[in-house]
Amino acid sequence: MISIQEKVADCLVRAGSTFREDQKDAYRKAIAIESSEKSCWVMRQILDNALVAEERRSPLCDDTGIPHLFLELGKDRSVTGELLEQIKEGVALGLRQLPGRPMAIMGDDYARIDQSGGLNEDSGALAPSPILIKPINEDVLRLTVLMLGGGPAIRGITQRVFHKHSVDVVIDEIVNRAKEGVSKLGCSPCVLAVGVGRSQFEATSLMMESMVYGDFSKQTDFEKKITEKVNEANIGPLGLGGKHSVLATFAKIGPQRASGVRIVALRPCCCFEPRRACVEL
Amino acid sequence: MPLIELTTPFSEEAISQLKVGDVVTISGYIYTGRDAVLPKIIKAADEGRLAEMGIDLQGSVIFHTAVSPAGVGPTSSNKVEIESSLEPLSRHGVKMHLGKGAISKPTIEALKKYNAVFAVIPPVTALLESQTIEREVVAFSELGMEAMNHLKVVKYQAIIGAAKGRSIYD
Numbered sequence: 311m312i313s314i315q316e317k318v319a320d321c322l323v324r325a326g327s328t329f330r331e332d333q334k335d336a337y338r339k340a341i342a343i344e345s346s347e348k349s350c351w352v353m354r355q356i357l358d359n360a361l362v363a364e365e366r367r368s369p370l371c372d373d374t375g376i377p378h379l380f381l382e383l384g385k386d387r388s389v390t391g392e393l394l395e396q397i398k399e400g401v402a403l404g405l406r407q408l409p410g411r412p413m414a415i416m417g418d419d420y421a422r423i424d425q426s427g428g429l430n431e432d433s434g435a436l437a438p439s440p441i442l443i444k445p446i447n448e449d450v451l452r453l454t455v456l457m458l459g460g461g462p463a464i465r466g467i468t469q470r471v472f473h474k475h476s477v478d479v480v481i482d483e484i485v486n487r488a489k490e491g492v493s494k495l496g497c498s499p500c501v502l503a504v505g506v507g508r509s510q511f512e513a514t515s516l517m518m519e520s521m522v523y524g525d526f527s528k529q530t531d532f533e534k535k536i537t538e539k540v541n542e543a544n545i546g547p548l549g550l551g552g553k554h555s556v557l558a559t560f561a562k563i564g565p566q567r568a569s570g571v572r573i574v575a576l577r578p579c580c581c582f583e584p585r586r587a588c589v590e591l
Numbered sequence: 592m593p594l595i596e597l598t599t600p601f602s603e604e605a606i607s608q609l610k611v612g613d614v615v616t617i618s619g620y621i622y623t624g625r626d627a628v629l630p631k632i633i634k635a636a637d638e639g640r641l642a643e644m645g646i647d648l649q650g651s652v653i654f655h656t657a658v659s660p661a662g663v664g665p666t667s668s669n670k671v672e673i674e675s676s677l678e679p680l681s682r683h684g685v686k687m688h689l690g691k692g693a694i695s696k697p698t699i700e701a702l703k704k705y706n707a708v709f710a711v712i713p714p715v716t717a718l719l720e721s722q723t724i725e726r727e728v729v730a731f732s733e734l735g736m737e738a739m740n741h742l743k744v745v746k747y748q749a750i751i752g753a754a755k756g757r758s759i760y761d
Contacts, residue, residue, distance in 0.1 A: 327717070351748075352750075355713040355718065359716070359718040362721050368662070369661045369662055369716050370717060372659060372716045373714075374661045409660040409661055411659045411661040412735075429735060429736075431735070433661075496667055496691050496692045497714050549692070549693065550750070550760075582714075
């Protein structure tokens with residue numbers, strides 16, 4: 311019987327080394343219709359990289375990312391402290407197997423901020439983010455591991471939008487923020503992960519959820535509109551120009567506050583993201 | 592797109608023929624360096640200590656990357672410590688700076704002055720790992736994954752991002 315730790319470790323390695331089929335198809339379709347030779351060359355390199363990474367079970371990118379965990383919980387399932395500990399051990403095992411870039415910062419609060427405590431050489435020492443738990447109507451306990459890189463974290467933004475009772479106002483603000491983020495990110499084509507909620511925490515949680523469930527082949531009108539408007543900027547893969555600055559938008563819109571403000575979390579995911587995989591525990 | 596095959600060390604003539612938008616393959620030995628190590632390499636070069644350190648920059652490539660168990664991949668070349676290295680390292684013989692992101696006009700002019708180029712390489716770690724056949728730390732090992740490494744590579748693909756005073760981002 312495969313242990314929880316081994317299941318989680320395998321899931322993390324898949325997240326860090328594998329493109330899903332909808333992701334590969336998105337690249338193939340983009341390459342087929344892109345008129346810029348430079349853009350096509352970049353996207354072919356990214357797709358070739360994914361095929362090699364999958365075959366070798368090796369990292370898609372040398373910034374292997376910080377593990378973020380999303381746990382879906384059926385109503386007859388339970389989470390214990392022991393299970394959470396096993397998941398944590400599985401993450402450490404997976405980081406060593408991938409291998410993850412050793413980038414756990416050592417030391418006290420001050421040393422971790424200014425990085426004066428140095429880096430732990432053990433890939434597995436990298437702590438995962440706090441875990442998000444979502445109740446679902448399935449008889450299952452399912453863990454999704456997301457590996458979130460540093461570039462999108464630098465360019466991401468969570469901020470209010472005064473909506474003026476218009477969806478278009480919110481979309482336009484997302485587009486403006488996305489154009490700036492994508493142009494500075496470098497590692498495009500991007501996927502825009504968006505969460506719209508009532509607080510910074512809720513919007514960010516929804517943005518995480520959008521990355522867990524997002525599918526390149528299933529785009530809502532809201533998502534399509536954002537993608538199309540950002541692509542008008544002609545930023546292109548690696549900023550070299552072309553129609554494909556963004557391959558898709560993954561958006562999750564939650565409950566909203568009775569007020570004139572919406573909190574929008576936006577992460578311009580890099581050309582490999584969302585790096586995710588899931589496993590039933 | 593046609594590929595221009597290059598093998599290190601690069602000659603003045605090979606570099607002078609490159610123009611913005613050319614896609615090249617790079618084979619042979621290349622150096623790595625980023626924020627932490629490049630200023631130290633410049634200081635050593637200015638003090639004439641590179642030979643004793645076993646480093647020869649003539650006709651060389653500097654790849655702006657860390658080298659970790661996860662592999663290699665370009666970091667942004669427009670970080671202050673990295674971009675400011677392009678002029679002095681070109682003066683000391685580096686012919687190709689390999690990274691990503693737009694660099695400034697003064698830096699592009701400095702590359703032109705020394706017949707050097709900036710090339711953009713996609714962050715394709717798995718592919719690059721399959722094309723890297725040797726790696727060795729050559730200087731400042733105390734910097735860990737940011738130490739200077741010497742890699743032997745086979746047909747890394749890159750696009751010329753700045754040459755002859757022009758930029759692909761213009």
